[in-house]
Amino acid sequence: MYNGIGLTTPRGSGTNGYVVRNLSALRVHETAADRASAWDVAPPKHREPDAEILEHERKRKVEVKCLELQLDLEEKGLEEDEIEKQVDELRVKLLANLNALGSNAKNLKPSDTHGIAAAKKEELSKLARALGTRSDYTEGEAFDREKQEELKIRRMAEREDRERQREE
Numbered sequence: 001m002y003n004g005i006g007l008t009t010p011r012g013s014g015t016n017g018y019v020v021r022n023l024s025a026l027r028v029h030e031t032a033a034d035r036a037s038a039w040d041v042a043p044p045k046h047r048e049p050d051a052e053i054l055e056h057e058r059k060r061k062v063e064v065k066c067l068e069l070q071l072d073l074e075e076k077g078l079e080e081d082e083i084e085k086q087v088d089e090l091r092v093k094l095l096a097n098l099n100a101l102g103s104n105a106k107n108l109k110p111s112d113t114h115g116i117a118a119a120k121k122e123e124l125s126k127l128a129r130a131l132g133t134r135s136d137y138t139e140g141e142a143f144d145r146e147k148q149e150e151l152k153i154r155r156m157a158e159r160e161d162r163e164r165q166r167e168e
Contacts, residue, residue: 049118055098057115062094 010017066087073083105119128135141147 049114053114058098066091
């Protein structure tokens with residue numbers, strides 16, 4: 001053992017006991033230019049949830065509940081006509097409330113990417129409403145002096161128009 005590294009004794013280990021540096025785990029060092037360019041990378045694009053896939057998932061959940069009811073009724077020994085009638089009633093009731101059947105974000109599986117995206121979109125819209133962020137807001141526009149002057153002139157013109165309308 002050398003400086004607390006290695007084996008206390010090489011006996012039975014199948015090695016000679018010498019500590020050798022692992023050359024296969026070399027670290028890759030980034031240059032200063034690489035670290036600086038990391039700030040220039042555009043933020044990741046968020047994909048919109050596909051409404052058709054979400055609709056399909058909701059309909060699939062309705063069919064799963066109908067199948068569960070059908071299996072329960074078959075175990076109870078009801079007649080096939082009665083089973084079909086009750087299953088159809090349940091299906092009509094659930095399809096009428098299809099939008100209310102929306103999934104809870106906490107119950108989503110990692111593989112349900114569209115459901116997660118829809119939940120994230122909902123969460124971001126709630127946050128935007130709470131903070132009062134405009135829908136046409138773009139990141140960094142507050143530092144664009146020309147844009148700010150243009151917006152200021154537009155706001156002044158709108159204010160003058162409102163004052164004229166009040167006078168009339």
